[in-house]
Amino acid sequence: xxxxxxxxxxxxxxxxxxxxxxxxxxxxxxxxxxxxxxxxxxxxxxxxxxxxxxxxxxxxxxxxxxxxxxxxxxxxxxxxxxxxxxxxxxxxxxxxxxxxxxxxxxxxxxxxxxxxxxxxxxxxxxxxxxxxxxxxxxxxxxxxxxxxxxxx
Amino acid sequence: xxxxxxxxxxxxxxxxxxxxxxxxxxxxxxxxxxxxxxxxxxxxxxxxxxxxxxxxxxxxxxxxxxxxxxxxxxxxxxxxxxxxxxxxxxxxxxxxxxxxxxxxxxxxxxxxxxxxxxxxxxxxxxxxxxxxxxxxxxxxxxxxxxxxxxxxxxxxxxxxxxxxxxxxxxxxxxxxxxxxxxxxxxxxxxxxxxxxxxxxxxxxxxxxxxxxxxxxxxxxxxxxxxxxxxxxxxxxxxxxxxxxxxxxxxxxxxxxxxxxxxxxxxxxxxxxxxxxxxxxxxxxxxxxxxxxxxxxxxxxxxxxxxxxxxxxxxxxxxxxxxxxxxxxxxxxxxxxxxxxxxxxxxxxx
Numbered sequence: 158x159x160x161x162x163x164x165x166x167x168x169x170x171x172x173x174x175x176x177x178x179x180x181x182x183x184x185x186x187x188x189x190x191x192x193x194x195x196x197x198x199x200x201x202x203x204x205x206x207x208x209x210x211x212x213x214x215x216x217x218x219x220x221x222x223x224x225x226x227x228x229x230x231x232x233x234x235x236x237x238x239x240x241x242x243x244x245x246x247x248x249x250x251x252x253x254x255x256x257x258x259x260x261x262x263x264x265x266x267x268x269x270x271x272x273x274x275x276x277x278x279x280x281x282x283x284x285x286x287x288x289x290x291x292x293x294x295x296x297x298x299x300x301x302x303x304x305x306x307x308x309x
Numbered sequence: 310x311x312x313x314x315x316x317x318x319x320x321x322x323x324x325x326x327x328x329x330x331x332x333x334x335x336x337x338x339x340x341x342x343x344x345x346x347x348x349x350x351x352x353x354x355x356x357x358x359x360x361x362x363x364x365x366x367x368x369x370x371x372x373x374x375x376x377x378x379x380x381x382x383x384x385x386x387x388x389x390x391x392x393x394x395x396x397x398x399x400x401x402x403x404x405x406x407x408x409x410x411x412x413x414x415x416x417x418x419x420x421x422x423x424x425x426x427x428x429x430x431x432x433x434x435x436x437x438x439x440x441x442x443x444x445x446x447x448x449x450x451x452x453x454x455x456x457x458x459x460x461x462x463x464x465x466x467x468x469x470x471x472x473x474x475x476x477x478x479x480x481x482x483x484x485x486x487x488x489x490x491x492x493x494x495x496x497x498x499x500x501x502x503x504x505x506x507x508x509x510x511x512x513x514x515x516x517x518x519x520x521x522x523x524x525x526x527x528x529x530x531x532x533x534x535x536x537x538x539x540x541x542x543x544x545x546x547x548x549x550x551x552x553x554x555x556x557x558x559x560x561x562x563x564x565x566x567x568x569x570x571x572x573x574x575x576x577x578x579x580x581x582x583x584x585x586x587x588x589x590x591x592x593x594x595x596x597x598x599x600x601x602x603x604x605x606x607x608x609x610x611x612x613x614x615x616x617x618x619x620x621x622x623x624x625x626x627x628x629x630x631x632x633x634x635x636x637x638x639x640x641x642x643x644x645x646x647x648x649x650x651x652x653x654x655x656x657x658x
Binding site: 158160161163164165170173174177178181182184185188189191193195197200201234235236237239240241244245247248251270271272273 | 313334335
């Protein structure tokens with residue numbers, strides 16, 4: 158679950174291990190705050206989301222400062238060979254524009270579009286208000302729509 | 310309802326080696342800043358109670374959820390442990406571990422001199438070197454002068470010996486009427502409590518006479534009495550060196566010494582892995598894995614522990630327990646990483 162979520166948020170297999178490790182180390186240090194063990198999965202998921210968000214923000218800053226180059230996402234390795242054509246197009250559009258989005262827009266878009274989470278779930282996982290999530294998503298969806306338009 | 314896009318995406322390739330590598334890195338990183346405290350009851354004693362000191366932020370405690378607070382320690386405070394070990398860190402970085410049922414007085418704590426007194430039991434110290442500052446630990450009339458080292462001082466009660474054990478560095482032990490004595494890393498100095506003067510008529514003679522009738526005896530101690538942190542470090546070191554038996558022994562000792570430590574579940578899980586994979590002790594592995602799961606059912610390694618438990622029961626030929634553990638795994642982790650292998654265990658369903 159953790160590896161998969163990390164993989165889909167980052168869109169790059171080469172960073173998955175680092176994010177998974179960061180997330181588990183974070184989880185271990187705050188394990189005593191987990192009140193309900195049955196909710197472990199969603200608790201762990203939210204840690205992955207927040208850790209990824211931090212990581213993406215840091216990367217974005219380093220890129221702006223010229224300390225890191227933005228590596229492109231190889232969309233083709235992410236799309237399953239069995240994906241229906243329309244789904245494959247949608248995935249290509251989503252992952253094609255991810256690097257152009259802010260960290261918040263990007264994470265919100267993956268959670269909503271890719272993970273299929275409800276708005277309230279996205280807000281909770283990201284620790285943002287519903288209104289903020291809606292704003293971030295609106296901007297991200299606009300970029301996806303433009304990419305879909307361009308591909309048609 | 311349409312399936313989410315993720316169902317049409319590839320998965321990251323996850324073989325056992327990669328998972329093992331991830332887990333090893335997580336474990337190593339989680340161990341590195343080991344900063345938890347095993348909290349014990351603070352008992353009011355003397356003029357000032359440590360409970361009050363703690364409330365006022367006079368000590369700072371290592372706790373995973375909170376950054377340590379900067380603090381001053383005021384003279385005369387007492388630190389007393391109950392059934393559990395107690396660990397504190399002073400502002401200068403000195404770490405103190407108090408064994409269960411022990412009591413320590415912070416006689417004075419200044420920039421030039423720190424003086425502590427072990428009134429009962431055993432206290433272990435990890436003292437950073439501070440230029441121009443003396444650090445003295447007293448146990449009755451015995452004084453241990455420290456330069457920068459790790460050591461423990463035991464004062465087991467009236468009429469009993471005072472024991473100084475040095476893990477790293479050198480300390481100088483002084484007592485009235487005796488020449489100062491240096492104790493180095495790996496050595497233990499036992500100071501006989503036999504009466505030396507007629508002013509202590511009630512004192513009992515030494516129960517265990519020391520060799521050559523001396524009142525002090527230094528013995529080589531390759532392994533001084535370890536703290537929970539020492540045992541954890543020893544287990545980690547042994548595991549990295551590939552010494553499974555030594556690592557398992559250290560984890561077992563850790564669990565005996567600190568069963569309620571926040572790392573206890575991880576220690577039990579590691580012990581289960583070692584017993585199962587390296588030591589061929591399946592029944593021992595079952596016991597350890599069950600302990601790990603009951604101690605921290607929501608821990609990040611719980612899924613692995615549950616899957617291993619299924620495997621261990623299968624290997625032990627305990628079919629019913631295997632089936633129960635398997636069903637528990639499948640119910641808790643319907644999309645778990647070990648689903649396929651777990652489903653195939655315990656013979657037919």
